[in-house]
Amino acid sequence: MKRGTCPKCGSATVYLLEDGIGSAECQYIKKGGFFTSSTTFDCYLCVSCGFFENYVNNRQHLETIAQRGEWKRVPPHGA
Numbered sequence: 001m002k003r004g005t006c007p008k009c010g011s012a013t014v015y016l017l018e019d020g021i022g023s024a025e026c027q028y029i030k031k032g033g034f035f036t037s038s039t040t041f042d043c044y045l046c047v048s049c050g051f052f053e054n055y056v057n058n059r060q061h062l063e064t065i066a067q068r069g070e071w072k073r074v075p076p077h078g079a
Helices: 023-030 059-068
Strands: 014-020 041-046 052-056
Antiparallel strands (some): 041 052
C-alpha cells in the first residue's frame, strides 16, 4: 500500500491519511494496553476494494511493544 498499489486487488487507487486515527482502530489496539488516543497512525485505503492498512508512525512505540511482550510475535511464513 505504501507504494500506491493495493496488495489485495492490484488497483492503483490507494489514498493516505497521515496522522489519522479512528475510534474503532483506537479501541481495538488499546486492548494491547499500550496505545492511547495520542498515538497517530498513517492510514492507507484502497478506494476500489476497501482494503486498508494502518502504520504506527512513532518508532519509540514500536520498540516498546517489541520489548514488553504483550503482543505475540508472528513467525515468518514457513518457519
